[in-house]
């Protein structure tokens with residue numbers, strides 16, 4: 001069973017086009033020659049096409065930070081899967097905690113986004129994670145299971161590379177507070193168990209589960225050493241070229 005690690009940078013609502021080009025160039029240099037891992041960045045939509053030119057010929061993949069389910073139409077403020085592809089993206093983040101908690105996106109809506117991305121040939125990264133309140137109430141696994149089952153409803157499990165899961169405890173995102181390696185591994189093992197129920201065990205064992213939540217150059221190695229941690233979704237540290245370069249080069 002082979003799971004190629006994926007280091008993904010989520011730039012959120014940061015960077016002008018010029019700043020994005022500069023940062024992407026640094027990521028392309030840092031990714032040069034790394035055959036045993038994948039690197040992805042999710043710039044703001046406005047910078048995608050420009051960044052695609054910068055990373056062309058490098059192994060760096062591009063993602064949208066969100067994606068609509070519809071192909072086109074009256075969806076003001078949304079981006080269609082084909083538009084992301086047109087701009088150079090091959091992946092799309094769906095269900096990020098900021099989409100869930102700041103913009104009120106439900107599991108049902110996230111499921112539609114994921115299905116739309118899949119149908120267009122984009123690889124969705126489905127983000128799931130519990131709040132601090134939910135963790136303290138002992139509901140972490142129940143929340144993760146619901147987010148997985150509802151987020152993946154109707155999604156075929158024929159290709160284990162076609163969907164990526166990101167476990168991102170909400171209390172660890174942008175807070176500087178990382179889950180312990182034990183907490184991360186326990187959640188990832190649980191997620192893989194649910195995937196094995198949804199799909200086949202053989203498929204679940206090949207699906208990638210990323211950890212996200214204050215990943216930085218100091219904690220990445222220990223997190224990546226966990227057996228069920230297959231990569232990282234990185235926010236703040238992805239905006240710092242040296243930090244992200246070190247995260248890409250995790251040991």
Ligand code: PEP
Nearest residue numbers: 173174212213214235236
């Ligand atoms: C994220 O944006 O998904 C994230 C995990 O952010 P940070 O690394 O800043 O916690």
